[in-house]
Amino acid sequence: MDIRQLTYFIEVAKHRSFTKAAQHLHITQPTLSKMVRMLEDELGVTLFDRSSKQIELTDAGETILRSSQQILKSLDNMTAELDDVVQLKKGTLRLGIPPMIGGHVFPSIIERFHSKYPQIRLQLVEHGGKLIEAGVDNGELDVGLVILPIVDEEKFHLLPCIEEQLHLVVHPGHWASSYRSIELRELEHESFIMFKDEFTLHHLIQEQCRQAGFEPDVVFESSQWDFMIQLVAAKFGIALLPGGVCRGLDPAKFRIVPLIQPTVLWRLYMIWKKDKYLSFAAREWISMMQSAWQKR
Numbered sequence: 001m002d003i004r005q006l007t008y009f010i011e012v013a014k015h016r017s018f019t020k021a022a023q024h025l026h027i028t029q030p031t032l033s034k035m036v037r038m039l040e041d042e043l044g045v046t047l048f049d050r051s052s053k054q055i056e057l058t059d060a061g062e063t064i065l066r067s068s069q070q071i072l073k074s075l076d077n078m079t080a081e082l083d084d085v086v087q088l089k090k091g092t093l094r095l096g097i098p099p100m101i102g103g104h105v106f107p108s109i110i111e112r113f114h115s116k117y118p119q120i121r122l123q124l125v126e127h128g129g130k131l132i133e134a135g136v137d138n139g140e141l142d143v144g145l146v147i148l149p150i151v152d153e154e155k156f157h158l159l160p161c162i163e164e165q166l167h168l169v170v171h172p173g174h175w176a177s178s179y180r181s182i183e184l185r186e187l188e189h190e191s192f193i194m195f196k197d198e199f200t201l202h203h204l205i206q207e208q209c210r211q212a213g214f215e216p217d218v219v220f221e222s223s224q225w226d227f228m229i230q231l232v233a234a235k236f237g238i239a240l241l242p243g244g245v246c247r248g249l250d251p252a253k254f255r256i257v258p259l260i261q262p263t264v265l266w267r268l269y270m271i272w273k274k275d276k277y278l279s280f281a282a283r284e285w286i287s288m289m290q291s292a293w294q295k296r
Contacts (some may be wrong), residue, residue, distance in 0.1 A: 001039065001043075003041055003071075003072070003075065004035070005035050005036075005038065005039045006039075006068040006071060006072060007025075007072065008021070008025065008032055008035045008036060008039075009035075009036055009039055009047065009064070009065070009068060010065065010068055010069065011024055011189070011202070011251065012032065012036060012048065012055070013048075013057055013065050015060065016054050016056065017054065017055065017056055018032055018036075018055070029103050036048070042158065043060075043064065044288055045058070045061075045062065045064070045196050046058050046061075047060060047061035047064060048061055057064040062122045065096065071147075073275070073276075076139070076277070077242055077276070077277035080277045080279055080280065091120055091121070091280065091281050092120070092121045092122075092123055093120055093121070093122050093123065093142055093143075093279070093280055093281040093282055093285055094123045094125065094140070094141045094142045094143075095122060095123065095124055095125065095141065095142065095143055095144065095145075095285070096125045096126075096127055096131075096132035096135050096136065096141040096143070096144035096145065097124060097125070097126060097127075097132075097145045098126070098127070098128065098129060098132070098145060098146075098147065098201075098268075099126045099223060099224055099225060104237035105268070109288060109289065109292055110122060110131055112288065113285060113288055116156075116284075116288075117281070117284060120284075121174075121187075122275075123153075124289070126142060126223075127198070128195065128196060128197075128198035128199035128200065128202075128223065129146040129147050129198075129199055129200030130198045130199070130200065131198050132144035132145065132271075133146055133152070133156075134142070134273060136156065136271055136273055137152075137155060137156075137273065139273075139276065142272065142278070142279065142281070142282040142285075143270055143271065143272045143282055143285060143286065144270070144271050144272075145161065145268055145269070145270050145271075146200060146268070146269055146271055147199075147200040147201055147204065147266060147267060147269075148200075148269055149204075149267075150265040150281065154274075155273065156271040156272060156273060156274060157271065157272060157273075157274055158269045158271055159234045159269060159270040159271075159289060159290060160267070160268075160269055160272070161268045161269060161270055161289065162242075162244070162267070162268040163265055163267050163268070164242040164243040164244055164264070164265070164266045164268075165239070165242075165243055165258065165259065165263055165264070165265060165266070166205075166240045166241065166242060166243075166259050166264040166265070166266055167241060167242075167243055167246045167256050167257060167258055167259055168182055168238060168239075168240060168256070168257040168258075168259055169229060169232050169238065169240070169241055169246060169249065169254055169255075169256060170232065170238050170254070170255050170257065171232055171233055171234075171235050171253070171254065171255070172252075172253070172254070172255055174235075174238070174255065176238075176255075176257055177255035177257070178255075179257050180257075181257060181258045181259070181260045182257050182258070182259060182260065183212075183259075183260055183261040184208060184209065184212045184259060184261065184262060184264070185213060185214070187209075187238065188212075188213070188214040189217075189222065190217070190237065190238045191217055191236070191237035191238065192205070192216045192217060192218045192219065192237055192238060192239070192240075193218075193219065193220045193221075193222070193228045193231050193232060193237040193238065193239045194206075194216070194218050194220075194221055194222075194228075194239070194240075195221065195222065195223065195225075196221045196222065196223050197230075198222070198223075199223070200294070201266065202221070204264065204266075205215045205240050206263070208262060208264050211262070212262070219236065219237050220236065220237065225241060225245060225256065228241075229249060229254065232254065233253045240259065240264070242266040270286070270289055
């Protein structure tokens with residue numbers, strides 16, 4: 001048994017297809033089938049039920065899959081630790097962030113990190129909270145920033161970073177532009193401009209509207225908050241955004257109204273995987289973030 005056999009077996013189990021797994025691995029299907037057969041012969045068990053159109057794992061296959069995944073995870077951790085020893089204070093930090101937070105939250109922290117560790121490349125990936133959580137879970141990202149509550153706390157460490165209230169953003173001619181505050185239920189008949197489904201804020205606003213007794217009329221969805229507010233300025237609809245974003249808006253083009261009853265909070269947390277080895281770069285970034293938010 002070797003690592004390549006386990007890797008091939010896991011891919012077949014993942015795709016439930018020798019053809020798709022072979023395409024993903026860039027090898028021929030006969031080669032892949034031969035490797036899996038060799039693994040089955042060596043273990044003395046049948047790993048896949050091949051009697052139907054879509055193959056399925058046998059009971060033995062399910063057991064071997066769990067063990068194989070743990071073996072490969074341990075190997076990845078060992079490789080990462082060795083890289084830290086060999087490449088001291090070098091490498092890449094892959095950080096997932098929601099689009100709305102980069103400009104008004106991180107420049108100073110990124111500057112400090114780069115000044116202290118110029119040989120570490122910081123790779124920023126902009127995604128919605130759901131994709132960031134998935135990226136940290138599957139190892140594509142080292143750390144990520146997500147909005148609670150949609151996080152599996154059993155899988156991740158959580159570091160609170162920002163807690164801000166959502167505000168209503170409207171154009172100056174809107175009927176609510178002169179309000180000192182507004183209740184969510186008063187927006188029942190408004191046209192909502194929201195983030196796409198992959199963003200946790202989309203689901204947070206949708207759920208709060210439902211609790212207030214109505215389904216929001218979403219007329220446009222985007223992954224970019226600056227495009228959303230331009231649509232607000234064009235009188236296409238309203239938006240609900242965190243206070244930090246609202247503070248940077250031009251008062252000549254927008255009116256910001258605090259949202260009350262309920263007060264909807266935007267809670268930003270940094271997450272990293274509990275059972276995954278953290279590189280030197282990731283550990284230093286987390287330490288710097290902890291220090292930065294304790295001073296706020």
